[in-house]
Amino acid sequence: MLNQLTISELATELAKSRASSHAATQACLDQIQRVDGQIGAFITYDAVGALAQADAADQALAGGATHAQRPLLGVPVAIKDVIAVKGQPLNCGSKILDKFISPYDATVIEKLKAAGAVVFGRLNMDEFAMGSSTENSAFHVTRNPWDTSRIPGGSSGGSAAAVAADECIAALGSDTGGSIRQPAALCGCVGLKPSYGRVSRYGLVAFASSLDQIGCLTKEVRDAAIMLEVLSGVDPCDSTSVPRAVPRYAGSLTGDIKGLKLGLPKEYRIGGLDPEVKEAIDAAVAQFQTLGAEVVEVSLPHTDYAIATYYIIATAEASANLARFDGIRYGLRVEGADPIELYARTRGAGFGAEVKRRILLGTYVLSSGYYDAYYLRAQKVRTLIRNDFLKAFEKVDAIIAPTSPTAAFKIGEKANDPLQMYLMDIFTISANLAGICGISIPCGFTKTPKLPIGLQLLGEPFGEETILRIAHAYEQSTSWHKQKPPLTR
Ligand code: GLN
Numbered sequence: 001m002l003n004q005l006t007i008s009e010l011a012t013e014l015a016k017s018r019a020s021s022h023a024a025t026q027a028c029l030d031q032i033q034r035v036d037g038q039i040g041a042f043i044t045y046d047a048v049g050a051l052a053q054a055d056a057a058d059q060a061l062a063g064g065a066t067h068a069q070r071p072l073l074g075v076p077v078a079i080k081d082v083i084a085v086k087g088q089p090l091n092c093g094s095k096i097l098d099k100f101i102s103p104y105d106a107t108v109i110e111k112l113k114a115a116g117a118v119v120f121g122r123l124n125m126d127e128f129a130m131g132s133s134t135e136n137s138a139f140h141v142t143r144n145p146w147d148t149s150r151i152p153g154g155s156s157g158g159s160a161a162a163v164a165a166d167e168c169i170a171a172l173g174s175d176t177g178g179s180i181r182q183p184a185a186l187c188g189c190v191g192l193k194p195s196y197g198r199v200s201r202y203g204l205v206a207f208a209s210s211l212d213q214i215g216c217l218t219k220e221v222r223d224a225a226i227m228l229e230v231l232s233g234v235d236p237c238d239s240t241s242v243p244r245a246v247p248r249y250a251g252s253l254t255g256d257i258k259g260l261k262l263g264l265p266k267e268y269r270i271g272g273l274d275p276e277v278k279e280a281i282d283a284a285v286a287q288f289q290t291l292g293a294e295v296v297e298v299s300l301p302h303t304d305y306a307i308a309t310y311y312i313i314a315t316a317e318a319s320a321n322l323a324r325f326d327g328i329r330y331g332l333r334v335e336g337a338d339p340i341e342l343y344a345r346t347r348g349a350g351f352g353a354e355v356k357r358r359i360l361l362g363t364y365v366l367s368s369g370y371y372d373a374y375y376l377r378a379q380k381v382r383t384l385i386r387n388d389f390l391k392a393f394e395k396v397d398a399i400i401a402p403t404s405p406t407a408a409f410k411i412g413e414k415a416n417d418p419l420q421m422y423l424m425d426i427f428t429i430s431a432n433l434a435g436i437c438g439i440s441i442p443c444g445f446t447k448t449p450k451l452p453i454g455l456q457l458l459g460e461p462f463g464e465e466t467i468l469r470i471a472h473a474y475e476q477s478t479s480w481h482k483q484k485p486p487l488t489r
Helices: 007-015 021-039 047-062 107-114 157-164 181-187 221-231 275-290 303-324 339-350 353-366 372-395 418-423 429-434 464-476
Strands: 042-044 076-080 118-123 170-175 190-193 213-218 261-265 294-298 398-402 437-445 452-459
Touching: 007 021, 007 047, 007 221, 021 047, 021 076, 021 118, 042 157, 047 118, 076 157, 107 118, 107 221, 118 157, 157 170, 157 181, 157 213, 170 190, 181 190, 181 437, 181 452, 190 221, 190 464, 213 221, 221 437, 221 464, 261 275, 261 372, 275 294, 275 398, 275 437, 275 452, 275 464, 294 372, 303 353, 303 372, 303 418, 303 429, 353 372, 372 398, 372 429, 398 464, 437 464, 452 464
Parallel strands: 076 118, 076 170, 261 294, 261 398
Antiparallel strands: 042 118, 170 213, 190 213, 190 437, 398 452, 437 452
16 A cells, blocks of 8 residues: 555655556545545645546656655655645635645755655644644644544644554654644644744744744654655755755654663652553663763753743744734735724634633733743743753764653543643753754554554754664564554455
């Protein structure tokens, strides 16, 4: 079944003319038909447009184009609903954008298209990427392919569920505090959050601009390396993208991690960690040692402040970024007697509860009299958190941690308790505050029910080669990533 292949497997099949992009794309569309009624990963998808791109890829292949020139030629890649694709709906999981159609391609989409990918579908997400379960989508819930009574994680829950259920070969997501890594962990796929500035954010609808990064969700580590190489690079349209050469990431996957030093943060040994998650991480540590890596303890002393710091900075930036949804420029408009009433009514009707909560909180922490007490202090603590990591990376090549304190929880279980939900991000949020890179890879399963567990590797800023190399060596010495959810078999 072509939809089950990885990027590198499909590329080989296409290059050897043993399969066509048309057939691979059709296989993904068939799988969506078969399982997405139960999973709900997609908000919409354009089957005709996808097949037309696939046919163009098949023609290019027939004309002699190679994957050395265009690494994703003919590969179906689905997109989180927060990234602009020209001519496609852009809703950010919200009602406020109504029938908005994107007039342009995000830089990452231009890059995917230049690399030959079949770019299709709008993947479900928490509204404006605010959440950890995809339950905050204004459209529908997305269900975890391993157990459809459970959440897929979030906010890129649609992306993770679609990859895990073989509804696409790979997907794009965005990560502001864990939104790629956490759903990847909960659905049993690979999720990579690049360092801040590695990938252009042009065309990514902003949630918290100093934390947001686009990344990928894939079936194995090699695919993440292939995707990252395509997505990375400086962009004149994003002044925060960094002019650094893009390495041949796949070239760093040597399988050899002998002599590398991995750090286990002592502050991550917290009470709320599920025993089965702990057991899986301990086993992974032993596996790294077997592979010849040295594992030492490190300290990240400001870890306790990460969640509070994040929820001040992220909400402050969100309150400013979301001011543009005013009923005048885009999307939904609810008429009022004057512009202020129109603005209030539109935002009242268009935003969901979590988005409103964050706008209120963000406006509060930025307001005069509170700015110094909250926002300014949070920025200072953010620097301390970043310095903790930079200090740790003087001693170790990467940091190991769980991705999420528990496996996937039941739909509705935490929906009425935002603080419980915020705690799901305890291991992922610091990486965004520090601007470093991180990857989540499968490292085991809980017993009953059988649910995926994710291991996180964190690397220094622009240290993606190292974490990919370590993740790949571990992955290739285990078989967790090869297991498929029951629904898709
Ligand atoms: N779960 C976190 C939040 O709700 C992170 C979201 C994200 O990374 N986009 O803000």
